[in-house]
Amino acid sequence: MDPVQPLCGAAEAIRAFNHLTFPRPDQPPALPYPGNAYDAIGALKTLAQRLPQTFTQTGNALERLVTAGHLSAVHGTPVMHVTETQDLLRDAGDLAARLAAVLERAHSAVSPLSYSGPDDEPEEEPCGEGMCQCYCIGVLHPCGCDCPHTDDCDCDFCAAIDQY
Template sequence: MTTRNTDPARHPRTAADAIRAFNHATLPTRNGPGITYPGTAYNAIGAMATLAHRLPQALDHITLALADLHNAGHLTADHGTPAQHATTTVKALREAEHLATALTDALERAHSASSPLGYCGPMDDTDDDQ
């Protein structure tokens, strides 16, 4: 359980580390692809769609926090004005929300399209892939 005293940025860092671990685990090698079975791809796409689906809300929370800090007069800036930087940040976060929604839609289409795929190649009993 998190409290307001913990660093919420640790959660996106953990997610980024998990994606990095996925990238390493699925890296194709000379011996073959990093993902052997379509069921594994299907599950991974579904999990990534879930992650992408949750991004707009997370980005909105950051936007709301910055707006609250700005409205309370609690922002300062090394150069320019806090309002300039807050406005630019919010605009970029709103754009990221729209892009995350588009990413979610694309991943959901990929998830659906990969659903009927099956495997008909040789089976390797030592393989961890599903």
């Protein structure tokens, strides 16, 4: 596998996230719960934490190529360009480490939040509109309240309920 391919995939994944979370007034929020933001920030933090190693390894690959004499340059020397690239990648690694630290703080800051808005989850269908669960034996049956367990049911579960 081409080692650059996963990096292109990561860049595409970020683009897709940005596209999916772009606010649209005619649609509900793409991250409707604080747990979604927590997960997103956590994933971005992990990405930022891994970037310094990626930058170091990219710089090391260039160093190996220049040391082996396999590089040329349109202007200047290959060593000059590799040295500058490594310095800039080190700076990028330092920035990524700082980014990861800030994202760690953001991850911690969002963690105490919980959702307290309206419950948009569909409610169970009331009797007569689908399936209902027989409370004493836990079996789904077509609704219409034809549960065979009526007031005079003598199964162990119903008998226990009748005691109270």
